[in-house]
Each structure stands twice: as structure tokens, then as C-alpha cells.
Amino acid sequence: MNELQVTRVKIAAHHPFNSNQKRKRSGPLTDTQSECCDLCGQQKKLQASGELHICSTCKNIFSQVKNHPEKIKTIWCELYDEPILPRHKRPAIKDEGEVPEVMDGKRYRTVDRENNKWYLSISEVDGQPVEVFASTAFDRDNELQSRISNLTTITRLISLILRHLFLGEGLTLEKCLKQIQRSSRQRDDLPDMLYGVLSRYSEQQINEPDKQQQSNQS
Numbered sequence: 001m002n003e004l005q006v007t008r009v010k011i012a013a014h015h016p017f018n019s020n021q022k023r024k025r026s027g028p029l030t031d032t033q034s035e036c037c038d039l040c041g042q043q044k045k046l047q048a049s050g051e052l053h054i055c056s057t058c059k060n061i062f063s064q065v066k067n068h069p070e071k072i073k074t075i076w077c078e079l080y081d082e083p084i085l086p087r088h089k090r091p092a093i094k095d096e097g098e099v100p101e102v103m104d105g106k107r108y109r110t111v112d113r114e115n116n117k118w119y120l121s122i123s124e125v126d127g128q129p130v131e132v133f134a135s136t137a138f139d140r141d142n143e144l145q146s147r148i149s150n151l152t153t154i155t156r157l158i159s160l161i162l163r164h165l166f167l168g169e170g171l172t173l174e175k176c177l178k179q180i181q182r183s184s185r186q187r188d189d190l191p192d193m194l195y196g197v198l199s200r201y202s203e204q205q206i207n208e209p210d211k212q213q214q215s216n217q218s
């Protein structure tokens with residue numbers, strides 16, 4: 001055995017953990033131990049904080065998050081464009097299927113510049129807007145179908161943004177595409193064309209049955 005091999009054997013024998021042991025902790029740490037911190041990954045003396053085993057530096061961060069969530073929320077919003085600590089402790093929804101079945105709402109009657117009467121309806125959760133609908137008689141409208149599909153695109157996309165802002169629903173290109181696709185009423189109307197070009201940027205295939213189901217219902 002040459003000198004190099006001897007050195008290697010010594011390191012292996014004295015190293016307290018191999019990589020497998022590091023991942024499997026037999027239980028909660030009762031005393032401080034030297035291991036890799038769950039947050040910063042540095043090998044330091046660790047303490048248990050909830051389910052994490054973290055170093056004293058990270059323990060300070062943990063305490064800040066626990067005791068001053070409003071500060072963390074402010075910092076988070078500056079760094080990341082996504083909701084944190086949803087209002088009223090309401091868990092974030094995954095998609096529009098999870099909005100409450102019964103919601104409060106307000107309906108606003110208004111008149112546009114061409115003197116058409118409109119009803120704008122806002123659904124609310126905890127006083128926050130989460131969904132919009134708009135309806136009008138389209139009395140003198142020659143291009144009814146395309147106007148309705150454009151209107152539907154606007155309200156569906158606004159509703160998606162509102163659910164993101166107030167219910168914590170994540171925003172993805174696929175969700176935008178799904179709403180645009182469902183707004184289409186005829187082949188080659190504006191939403192259909194937008195869907196066609198934007199879906200080129202999507203890795204997921206949006207399933208066609210949605211659109212067929214929609215047109216059957218309407």
C-alpha cells in the first residue's frame with residue numbers, strides 16, 4: 001500500500017457520515033449535532049426547528065419568518081412575482097375548478113359610449129374580486145359572434161388574473177391558452193387565431209375536448 005492509499009483510508013474512517021447516512025436521520029435531533037443545514041447546506045452544529053434541522057444563522061431567518069411574516073411578505077413581493085401568505089389564511093387554489101361554489105357578487109349596470117346598456121358582474125371572495133362577467137343585448141350588432149368571443153376573452157383573462165391575485169392561483173401559459181381557447185366561438189375568430197400562435201410556445205398540448213364540450217353547451 002503506498003502513502004496516498006493510506007491517507008484515503010484514514011479520511012474515510014474518520015469522516016463521521018457517508019452520503020447515505022446524511023439523508024437518513026434516525027429521528028429528531030435531541031442535542032446539537034454537526035451535519036448539513038437544511039437551509040444553507042453548510043456543515044455546522046444544527047438545531048431542530050419544526051421539521052427542519054438548521055444552523056444558528058438560519059435559525060435567525062426561521063425566527064424572522066415565524067415572528068414577522070409581514071416583513072417577509074414585503075421582501076418576498078419585491079423579489080418574486082407570486083403571492084405569499086395568502087390573505088385570511090385561505091389556501092391557494094390550483095385552478096378555477098376550486099373557486100367556491102357560492103360566491104357573493106355585485107352587478108353594475110352601465111352604458112357605453114354608443115349608448116348600449118351593459119351589466120358588469122363581479123364575484124367576490126372575502127370582499128375581493130375573483131371573477132368578472134359582462135353582458136349586453138348587442139342590439140345593433142352585425143358581428144355578434146366575434147364581439148361575444150372578444151368579450152369572453154377579456155373577461156376570462158381578467159378573471160384568471162383576479163384568481164391569481166386574490167386566491168393565489170398560479171399563472172401559467174397553459175392556463176392563459178385554455179381561457180383563450182374557450183373564448184373562441186368560431187374558427188379563425190380572434191381568440192382562435194391568438195390561441196394558434198401562442199400555443200406554439202407551449203410545451204403541453206391543450207386538450208381539444210374542452211373546446212368541443214364548450215361549443216356543445218352554448
Ligand SMILES: [Zn+2]
Nearest residue numbers: 037040055058
Ligand atoms: Zn444554515
